[in-house]
Amino acid sequence: QLIGTFQSFGHFEKILSYPQYRDMGSTSTMISPIDDKAKLFLQTVLEEYIDAFNSPYFNVFCDETWDIGRGTTKAHADSVGIPRFYADHINFLHDIISKKNKKMMMAGDIILRHNEILNMVPKDIVFLTWEYGAKKDFSPWIKPFSDKEFEFMVTPGILNSNRLFPDLTTARININEFSKAGYQSGSTGVFTTIWDDGGIHLFSNDWSGVGYAAEKSWNIGDTQNFNE
Numbered sequence: 758q759l760i761g762t763f764q765s766f767g768h769f770e771k772i773l774s775y776p777q778y779r780d781m782g783s784t785s786t787m788i789s790p791i792d793d794k795a796k797l798f799l800q801t802v803l804e805e806y807i808d809a810f811n812s813p814y815f816n817v818f819c820d821e822t823w824d825i826g827r828g829t830t831k832a833h834a835d836s837v838g839i840p841r842f843y844a845d846h847i848n849f850l851h852d853i854i855s856k857k858n859k860k861m862m863m864a865g866d867i868i869l870r871h872n873e874i875l876n877m878v879p880k881d882i883v884f885l886t887w888e889y890g891a892k893k894d895f896s897p898w899i900k901p902f903s904d905k906e907f908e909f910m911v912t913p914g915i916l917n918s919n920r921l922f923p924d925l926t927t928a929r930i931n932i933n934e935f936s937k938a939g940y941q942s943g944s945t946g947v948f949t950t951i952w953d954d955g956g957i958h959l960f961s962n963d964w965s966g967v968g969y970a971a972e973k974s975w976n977i978g979d980t981q982n983f984n985e
C-alpha cells in the first residue's frame with residue numbers, strides 16, 4: 758500500500774520559510790498548534806491530501822518536535838505542560854484523519870520522552886517507534902506502547918545521510934534485532950526506513966539493506982545467512 762504522509766508538527770521549516778506562512782510557526786521549524794491560521798492550513802491540506810490515497814492509513818509523523826515549548830507557544834506550553842500541549846495537537850489531527858475514515862499513524866519518539874501522553878490520546882492510533890542504532894535491547898522503544906496495548910510498528914532504518922555509502926553492518930543488526938523484538942512483542946509489522954538526505958547519497962548502495970529488511974520482515978525466525 759502507498760500510505761500518505763504529511764509532516765504535521767515539526768520539520769515544518771520549508772513551508773514556514775515562505776513569507777505568507779511564516780506567522781504560522783511557533784519557531785522557524787515547528788508549526789504553532791494553537792494558531793488558528795496554522796490549524797486551518799493543516800486541516801485544508803490534510804483533507805485534500807488524504808483523498809489522494811486509497812490506503813486505510815495516513816501518517817502525520819509529528820516526530821522530532823525539538824522546539825516544543827519554545828517560541829510563541831512557550832507561555833501556553835508552560836501553563837498546560839508539554840504532554841498536554843503535544844496531546845492536544847495529536848487529538849486535533851486525529852479528528853481530521855478519523856473523519857476521513859482513515860487510521861492515523863504517527864511517530865513515537867516524543868511519547869518515549871513523555872509516556873503520559875498515551876493516556877491523553879485515542880487508542881486507535883498506530884505508533885511508529887523508531888531507532889536506528891545497533892542495539893541489543895529494543896524494549897525501551899517497544900514497552901511503552903505494548904504495555905498500554907496500543908497498536909505499533911517497529912521502524913528500523915538504513916542510514917545513508919550525508920554519506921557515500923550506508924553503514925550496512927549497523928543497519929543489519931538494527932533491522933534484525935528490532936524486527937525480532939517487535940515480532941515477540943506483538944508489533945503489527947515492520948516499517949523499514951531509508952535515510953538518503955544530504956545530497957551525496959547513491960540509492961543503489963542501499964539495496965542490500967532493502968533486501969535484508971524485506972527478508973527479515975517476512976522471515977524473522979530464519980537463521981540462514983543472507984549473504985549466501
